[in-house]
Amino acid sequence: MKMMKMMPMISCREASRLMSEKMDRGLGLAERLSLGLHLAMCRGCSLIAQQITGLRKLLRKYLKTVSKRNQPQLTPEQKDRIKQKLKTS
């Protein structure tokens, strides 16, 4: 109870900001504690936190994936032109 007094429950608005900033900078101790407490008690925010970190993981994997089926390609003409440029430069 004493802890709760020292660490008032932050709002979802505040938790949203902190869960995002956690992905970009180190949070301070007080920030980590109040975010952790909020997420433990708020199902909505903890879902959102999972989804935005999951989305980051997915995007980073996507960038590194060369697709077997949908890989965009340069046209043969574009390739020939680049080859030509490489030869003449």
Added chain:
Amino acid sequence: MTEPLSNPDKWVDLYGDMLYGYALKLVSNTSLAHDLVQDTFLAALKSRKSFKKQSHEKTWFFGILKHKILDHLRDKYRQMPGNENAGTEEAVEAFFDNASGMLKKMPSAWQVHPSELIEKEEFWSALYSCLDHLPEKTRDAFKLRELEEEKTEDICKVLNITATNLWVILHRARVLMRSCLEKTWFKAGNS
């Protein structure tokens, strides 16, 4: 195990499509992506003497392309310096109750594990159309951070903004991308 650099005649066939696909994910513009790939090969040719045999040549090409992309953005934002304040604040505020700051609506649980989505072309076109709704600088910040894993310090330099502004716009981008995908993909019954 080291190998010399392959013959420049072979570069385009070996790596052209791979580099083009990568560039396209970051710049979303086919002719710009093409130019960046071409510039990458030309720069590689010029500096091929400095190729270190310790690294794989594929990694080397991707490193050059990454530089080209950052250079392109740096040039673009040299013309548009300063923090981004475009109107995404209201859109984010709308998720929270004005007085209490609590979420107005419970987010829906996403049914699909994200890793199943990698090869799903329709998902990526939904995601890129969500990205199109973001202001330009916010969009580029989001791509550099969440796709490219760029360091925040470097993103600030490239975009010509402060760290505090970057945190703010990345927060807004994440909130808006999440809810846009919820609406246009996850709730639309796709899986």
